[in-house]
Amino acid sequence: MSPRDEARWTDRLASGDPSAFRDFVEAYKNKVYGLAYEMTRNHADAEDVAQVAFMKVHRAVRTIRPGGGLNSWLYQIVYNTAVDHIRKRSILPRETLSPFGPDAPVEGPPDPAPGPEAEAEAACLRRRIDAALTKISERERAVFILRHYHDLKLKEIAASLGITLGAAKSYLFRSLRKLQKELGGAEPCPDKGERP
Amino acid sequence: MRGCRVCRGLIPEAIYGDLEAGSREKLDRHLARCPECACLFADLAATVRKFDVRTAPAAPPEFWERLEKRMAAEAPRPSRAVLVPRWACGLAGAVVILALGIFIGRELTRRTAQPVVATRAVSQGAAPVTLRAAHYLKRSRVLILAVVNADLATEDPFGLNLPLQKKTSEALMIEAAALKKELGGTDRRLERLLSDLEMILLQIANLKPDPDSADIDVIRAGVESRDILFKIQLDEARRSTNKSGAGLAPVPRGGDLARATV
Numbered sequence: 001m002s003p004r005d006e007a008r009w010t011d012r013l014a015s016g017d018p019s020a021f022r023d024f025v026e027a028y029k030n031k032v033y034g035l036a037y038e039m040t041r042n043h044a045d046a047e048d049v050a051q052v053a054f055m056k057v058h059r060a061v062r063t064i065r066p067g068g069g070l071n072s073w074l075y076q077i078v079y080n081t082a083v084d085h086i087r088k089r090s091i092l093p094r095e096t097l098s099p100f101g102p103d104a105p106v107e108g109p110p111d112p113a114p115g116p117e118a119e120a121e122a123a124c125l126r127r128r129i130d131a132a133l134t135k136i137s138e139r140e141r142a143v144f145i146l147r148h149y150h151d152l153k154l155k156e157i158a159a160s161l162g163i164t165l166g167a168a169k170s171y172l173f174r175s176l177r178k179l180q181k182e183l184g185g186a187e188p189c190p191d192k193g194e195r196p
Numbered sequence: 197m198r199g200c201r202v203c204r205g206l207i208p209e210a211i212y213g214d215l216e217a218g219s220r221e222k223l224d225r226h227l228a229r230c231p232e233c234a235c236l237f238a239d240l241a242a243t244v245r246k247f248d249v250r251t252a253p254a255a256p257p258e259f260w261e262r263l264e265k266r267m268a269a270e271a272p273r274p275s276r277a278v279l280v281p282r283w284a285c286g287l288a289g290a291v292v293i294l295a296l297g298i299f300i301g302r303e304l305t306r307r308t309a310q311p312v313v314a315t316r317a318v319s320q321g322a323a324p325v326t327l328r329a330a331h332y333l334k335r336s337r338v339l340i341l342a343v344v345n346a347d348l349a350t351e352d353p354f355g356l357n358l359p360l361q362k363k364t365s366e367a368l369m370i371e372a373a374a375l376k377k378e379l380g381g382t383d384r385r386l387e388r389l390l391s392d393l394e395m396i397l398l399q400i401a402n403l404k405p406d407p408d409s410a411d412i413d414v415i416r417a418g419v420e421s422r423d424i425l426f427k428i429q430l431d432e433a434r435r436s437t438n439k440s441g442a443g444l445a446p447v448p449r450g451g452d453l454a455r456a457t458v
Contacts, residue, residue, distance in 0.1 A: 025260055033255035043253075050255065051263050058267065122249045129250050147212060148244070149252040154214065170354035172208045180243040 006070045013061045021061065025054055031150060032078050038145040039082035040089075041134055049085050053078045075152070075160035079142055086138065125183075132182035140175035143168055199226055202406055203233055205353035211241050325378050329386060330435055332371055333428045336393050339364050340424065343400055344416045348409045358403060365401040369394055389431060392422045 009027075012020040032053055037046035056077050064070065133141055142161055146152045152160065158168040203226040209215045210223055227234040256262075339361060346356040372390045379387055399415050419425060 022260060022264075025263060029255040029259045030252070033259065034252040037253040046253070047256065047259070047262070050259070051266055054263055055267055055270070125246060126250045129247060145252075147208075148247060154209065166354065166357070169205060169208065173205065173354065176208055176211075176240045176243060180239050183243055183246055184239070 010064050010070050014064050021058055024057075028074065029054075032074070034149060035075065035078050035142070035145060036082050038133065038141060038149075039079070039138065040085060041130075045085060045089065049078065049082045052085075053081045056081065069156075069159060071152075072156055072159040075146065075150070075156075076162065079161055083138060128183055132179050135182055136175050136178045139163075140171050140178065143171040144175040144179070147172055199406060200230060200233055201348065201353040203227070203230070203353075204236060207233075207237050207240055210237070211244050325375065326435070328371075329375055329379075329390075330432070332368065332375060333389075333393075333431060335364070336368055336397070337425060337428050339368065339400070340396060340415075340419055343412065344419055346412055348407070348412060358405065358407070362401050362403060365397040369397045369401065372397070386431060389424075389427050392424055392427070396422070396424060 009020075009024060013024060029050065033046055033050045036049035036053065037043065040046050040049060053074075057074065064073070136144070139161065143157055146157045146160065147154070154168045154172065155165055157172075158165045161168070163171075203223050206215055206219055206223045210220060215223065227237055343356070343361060348356070372394050376387050376390050379390075381387070396415060396418050399418060403411055403415075
């Protein structure tokens with residue numbers, strides 16, 4: 001989100017325009033849901049976290065100040081909500097929170113001419129990526145996801161997660177190093193057994 | 197190779213194209229002559245490229261409808277508290293603050309009017325110095341452990357936060373001088389330990405911005421030859437013994453003996 005977009009959304013939300021919140025949700029639902037999913041690794045939990053995060057935004061909509069960093073604030077809410085949710089999930093038995101089993105790996109972009117072998121290989125790599133992402137810490141995952149998928153600068157990531165710029169750099173380096181180690185070897189596809 | 201730590205820290209930003217031109221040039225120069233870092237750069241860049249096969253997950257299409265339903269279900273109902281006018285809340289708050297102020301004021305004036313009961317003069321003067329010394333030793337130990345245990349061979353360039361550690365060393369050196377002055381020969385052992393520590397802290401404060409393992413080895417050797425960590429532990433043990441056994445408290449010297457009586 002550019003500073004101009006941020007200012008526009010801040011003005012619309014703070015003005016009390018009844019359609020502003022809905023438009024805001026429609027514009028940001030994928031980003032919010034994306035981070036929530038990466039943190040919780042489960043679609044049901046991700047939807048719950050995303051809904052709670054938007055409800056928090058709705059409650060605090062009047063306190064938003066122009067130039068206050070709407071983007072960072074939104075991500076901060078999502079991250080904190082997700083972390084709270086994960087903590088709660090680790091205390092409660094899994095069945096009480098989500099009736100669903102482990103989720104299917106995230107789909108990739110459509111390949112223009114995917115042969116069956118290339119498609120299977122891509123599906124395998126996606127599963128390995130999903131497995132690798134569960135092996136890094138919550139903070140490392142959040143920093144990597146925000147940089148890679150949400151295109152946030154390290155300064156914005158630091159503001160969103162309430163950490164220093166140096167810490168954000170360190171988390172990004174560590175996450176990349178761990179992911180490289182996880183994805184580096186030529187291991188077989190994890191479970192599923194869909195590989196031809 | 198020299199500069200590896202600094203350059204490795206720049207690699208993630210370089211991969212995502214966030215590096216300023218000057219830093220990028222510096223990194224490129226280093227990568228051209230350091231095959232290890234060049235290999236790390238290539239590996240990490242390849243890892244990032246692997247993520248191209250996977251897009252970020254998207255929210256379900258009926259997300260807004262479900263959110264709207266939930267918001268309606270969880271909307272707070274108007275409670276009786278909301279019906280109380282604002283001015284009444286403000287007035288109640290002012291009354292509470294006023295009452296609290298009167299209570300605190302009375303308590304304070306009553307306390308100052310009471311006669312001061314003399315306790316042990318020695319403990320009044322000595323407690324802050326010993327407490328500060330204990331705190332000082334604890335902080336020094338943490339700092340020294342962080343530096344001597346730093347493994348510069350590891351790839352994590354952010355493992356050693358040198359600017360902070362150098363700043364802390366400087367602050368501790370200043371504090372050591374003040375403590376020694378205050379102790380004034382009452383605890384020779386502690387003063388010797390403080391002097392030894394000053395040497396080590398000086399070495400840490402004077403570390404280069406990009407130290408190599410030889411620099412850390414010098415500090416490690418100094419710590420080991422002077423038995424710094426053992427002495428700190430000994431001092432802590434001595435302090436805890438003094439605390440637990442009242443009869444073992446250090447006997448005040450010379451003229452203080454007269455003041456030590458109640």
